[in-house]
Amino acid sequence: MSKYLIDKFLxxxxxDPELVERYREDPRGTVAWWEAERANTILGCHSGEASTWLKFEDAEREALVGHDYVRLFELGxxxxxxxxxFIAMFERDHDEPLAFxxxxxxxxQHFSLPYPDIAT
Amino acid sequence: MAELVAVIASTHHPFYYRASTAPPEERPPFADAWVAKIAAFRETLTRANPDVLVMVGSDHFHQLWLDNMPQFLVGKAPFYDANFYNEEREFGLPRMLLRGQEDLSAYILREGLDAGFDLAFSNELRIDHSVTCPIITLRPEADLPIVPIYTNIFAPPLPRPKRFVELGRTIRQLVESWPSDKRVAVIGTGHLSLELGGPRQFGPHGPDPEFDRKAVEWIASGDIDGCLSEVTLDSLWEPGNATHGFMDFMLMMGVAGEGAKADYVDSLDLFHTMEAYFTWYPNGVTA
Incomplete structure (x- = not known):
């Protein structure tokens, strides 16, 4: 389980406005690039220090590649x-306010309490 | 010593700014009623004539992140930039710049640490809509210096509800013992029942109207013991998956005090969530 890394991706x-568009248009390419180039960046270090061990599990990577917010919810x-x-990426495709x-x-709707654990 | 002139607790609905500033043809049908309620609520702060605002809120994964997550954090800076790109994008919130009351920040940090709260601090904090929404609703001039205090209601593990109440009590003691002649208002924002990113989101009203009714009663009557007897970290999932923001209301109940009846109570049943507004005057208010 790498819930932390899913959250870090999201x-x-x-x-990042450019990454929002890039992920919308090319989810597979963006997820692959991000995992290779960005997943290990320590966000609190300004000088580009990086970790060495962070990677997605297959199910996590596929949920992100599939823009599958139902599966992401299930994964915590x-x-x-x-x-x-997902509002930033897809609200624009709907005519009515709040339709997305x-x-x-x-x-x-098929989820009931308790929801999947979100603790990282 | 400083005087605590008002204690204010409120929801922080990020749609208010857009709903209240859109041209008439784009305003939602509930906007006029909402603006009228906010105008009345604003007057409760204006009447208290504060010099300084202590602002309790919660960062929504903007500056604070899971690689270094504080439970309680006090801003200590001469200025605070405010609102982030994704709040501009989703809610149309404006960029703002607020002054800081740095000496009160320093006092709260020193005395809070000595009182048993291991408070984190930030000398460069950009604040988000949990603090700017009440500025927009209660003090749109944004002319008073602030001390922002952030709580973690968002990223488990969270402090328990009782700890929020205790921090509220301590904030009150520290404001009232601050060697200053300033008039201080403490303003905190949270949620009633709320669901975000789950099956109960964006319904015709909040996800749990019964919880909302009880919550308003607890807050309005200052029933800290009753609230603590029913509200736990586990129970807060039931009214909605973002309802842990209610703990910021519990913090404000701690500021107001056990059994302290609110001098002003109002609410507004909107789609998605119930809005609620409370003001206490610990020392009364001049007419």
Whole structure:
């Protein structure tokens, strides 16, 4: 389980306008690039220090590649991070206000309490 | 000593700014009622005539991140830039710059550490909508210096509800013992029942109206013991997966004090979440 790394992906992509567009248009390429080039960057170190051990499990990588927010919820990704990034990518494809957010909720209807654990 | 002139607890709905500033043809149908309620709520702070605002909120994974996550953090800086790109993108929030009350920050840090809270600090803190929403609603001039205090209601493991209440009590003691002639208001924002990124999100009202009703009653009556007897880290998942933000309301109940009835109580049932507004005047207020 690398919930932390899923969250790190969602966090770093959401906060970069160029990466939001790149992930929307090319999810497989963006996830592969990010895992190779960015996954181990220590965000709190300004000089590019890096870790050596962070990588996705296959199911996590595929959920990100598939823009599969239902699967990300199931895997315990932080729901605020997932929601915020997916609104940024896909709200624009819907005509009615909040239509995407409501569809998002509907697609999660099969989950009941307790929800998947989000602790990292 | 400084005087605690108002204690204010509120939700922080990021849609308010856009709803209240959009041109008439784009305003949602509930905007006028919402603006009227906010205008009345704002007056409760204005009447207290504060010099300094202590602002309690929670960073939403903006500057604070899982590689170094503080539980309670006090900003100590002469200025605070405010709002982030993704808040601009999603909510239309403006960039802001607020002054800091650095000597009160230093006092709260020193005395808070000595009182048993291992407070983290930041000398360069960009604050997000948990602090700027109440600035927009309560003091849109954004002209008063602030001390931001962030709590972790977001990234487990979280401090327990009782710890939030205790920190609130301590903040009050520290404000009232601060050697200054300033008039201080403590303003904190949180949530009632709320779901984000889960199956119950963006419904016609908050995900758990019964929890909201009880929560408003606890806060309005200052029923800290009753609230603590029912609210735990585990129970807060039930009303909605983002309801741990209610612990910031519990912190504010600690500031207001056990049994302290709020002098002003209002709420607004919106889609997605219930808004709630509370003001206490610990020493009364001049007419």
């Amino acid at each position: 966090f770093t992509v959401d906060r 990704a932080h729901p605020f991070l997932t929601l915020t990034l 957010q409501k569809e998002y909720g509907r697609r999660l």
